[in-house]
Amino acid sequence: AQSVSQHNHHVILSEAASLELGCNYSYGGTVNLFWYVQYPGQHLQLLLKYFSGDPLVKGIKGFEAEFIKSKFSFNLRKPSVQWSDTAEYFCAVSLNTDKLIFGTGTRLQVFP
Amino acid sequence: EAGVVQSPRYKIIEKKQPVAFWCNPISGHNTLYWYRQNLGQGPELLIRYENEEAVDDSQLPKDRFSAERLKGVDSTLKIQPAELGDSAVYLCASSSGAPGANVLTFGAGSRLTVL
Numbered sequence: 001a002q003s004v005s006q007h008n009h010h011v012i013l014s015e016a017a018s019l020e021l022g023c024n025y026s027y028g029g030t031v032n033l034f035w036y037v038q039y040p041g042q043h044l045q046l047l048l049k050y051f052s053g054d055p056l057v058k059g060i061k062g063f064e065a066e067f068i069k070s071k072f073s074f075n076l077r078k079p080s081v082q083w084s085d086t087a088e089y090f091c092a093v094s095l096n097t098d099k100l101i102f103g104t105g106t107r108l109q110v111f112p
Numbered sequence: 113e114a115g116v117v118q119s120p121r122y123k124i125i126e127k128k129q130p131v132a133f134w135c136n137p138i139s140g141h142n143t144l145y146w147y148r149q150n151l152g153q154g155p156e157l158l159i160r161y162e163n164e165e166a167v168d169d170s171q172l173p174k175d176r177f178s179a180e181r182l183k184g185v186d187s188t189l190k191i192q193p194a195e196l197g198d199s200a201v202y203l204c205a206s207s208s209g210a211p212g213a214n215v216l217t218f219g220a221g222s223r224l225t226v227l
Contacts, residue, residue: 042220043203043218046216094214100145105154
C-alpha cells in the first residue's frame with residue numbers, strides 16, 4: 001500500500017536556525033507532492049506543491065522543497081526559521097486518482 | 113472569496129448518539145472530500161465526491177457512517193451511532209483542478225468528542 005513517512009515527529013529550533021523536514025513516500029509511479037501547514041488554531045493550508053518540471057520548488061514564506069525521484073523524497077527546507085513558523089507540517093502525495101495520502105505530520109516549535 | 117465552510121466547529125456527544133457535519137465547498141469546486149484526522153495523525157480520506165457522485169468511499173465505515181451531496185454542492189457526513197473511537201477532527205476539502213493536478217483547499221474542521 002502507498003504510504004508517506006515523516007521521520008521527524010517533533011522539531012525544536014531557535015529563531016534563525018535552518019530547517020529541514022524529511023518526507024519519503026512509497027510509490028513507484030508518477031506522483032504529485034505537497035506540503036501543507038497547520039498553524040495553531042487554523043486550518044490546513046498549502047505551503048507548496050510539485051507536479052512536474054524543476055524538482056526544486058519554491059513555496060510561500062520562504063519555504064522550498066526538493067523532489068529527489070531516486071530517493072522517493074520531498075524534503076522541506078527553510079534557511080532561517082521565525083517564531084511564526086511554529087506549526088504542524090504535513091507532507092502529502094497524490095496518485096493519479098487525486099487521492100491525497102498524508103504523512104503523520106511534524107510539529108515544529110521555534111523559540112525566540 | 114469564501115473558503116470551505118464547515119459546521120459545527122465543535123461537537124460533544126455521548127456514545128451511541130447520532131451526529132452530523134455539514135460542509136459548503138468553494139463555489140465552482142466540483143470535487144469534495146471528507147477526511148478524518150485522529151490526534152497525532154495525518155488526515156485520512158473517508159469519501160470523495162465528483163459533483164453528486166461518490167467516486168471513492170472505500171475508507172468510509174459504512175455500517176455507521178453515511179454521506180450525501182444531493183445537489184452537487186453542500187455535503188453532509190453523518191455518524192449513527194457514534195463510538196468512542198470516532199473522536200477526531202472531520203475535515204472537508206474541495207478542489208476544481210484538472211485530474212492529476214488537483215490542489216485541495218481545506219475547511220477549519222469539525223472536532224468531535226464522544227464521551
